[in-house]
Amino acid sequence: GENVEQHPSTLSVQEGDSAVIKCTYSDSASNYFPWYKQELGKRPQLIIDIRSNVGEKKDQRIAVTLNKTAKHFSLHITETQPEDSAVYFCAAYYGGSQGNLIFGKGTKLSVKP
């Protein structure tokens, strides 16, 4: 079945360093790849997304890259801050008009002051 693999499961960085989270997907027809941030006890919040016709997208300290050939995409956070600490989920959309998002298992990011 459809699958999204996410690595690493945990990531600890010093404040100011960069953090990179990587995901691979199985369905070559997937065309939409969002990233969600979930703080403890709160809802998943969409932080950035990318479509398959674009290779890279940036929003301030956050960027996402997509390699369609290799079927992987990555989240890059620069100049990390303690408030970036959360669980981050990648997802891939598949299934056309009746489609849905398949999520990775998440990466727990800890930013140490």
Place this chain on the structure above:
Amino acid sequence: ETGVTQSPTHLIKTRGQQVTLRCSSQSGHNTVSWYQQALGQGPQFIFQYYREEENGRGNFPPRFSGLQFPNYSSELNVNALELDDSALYLCASSSAGNEKLFFGSGTQLSVL
């Protein structure tokens, strides 16, 4: 805030009971999706509702059912609760044909 609201926030049930969870979609959104998030896992797709009908379903048994109302709000019903049904249940709304989902805060269900 995204505007998607869910109730109740927490619920405790015993095995074999039935439960109904509720969701109000964000203004302007006519599609509602339900996800189950087990502890330490990513959300898993249960089903989606559009125009008051089920419009796609994940790998969940028939005891998971739903409804969507004319105002686009939705219910998730789970019959014959099992211990493994303990999870955070998330509702997400979107506009038709748009993959971008906005989540509610979820209902934390505990089955004892």
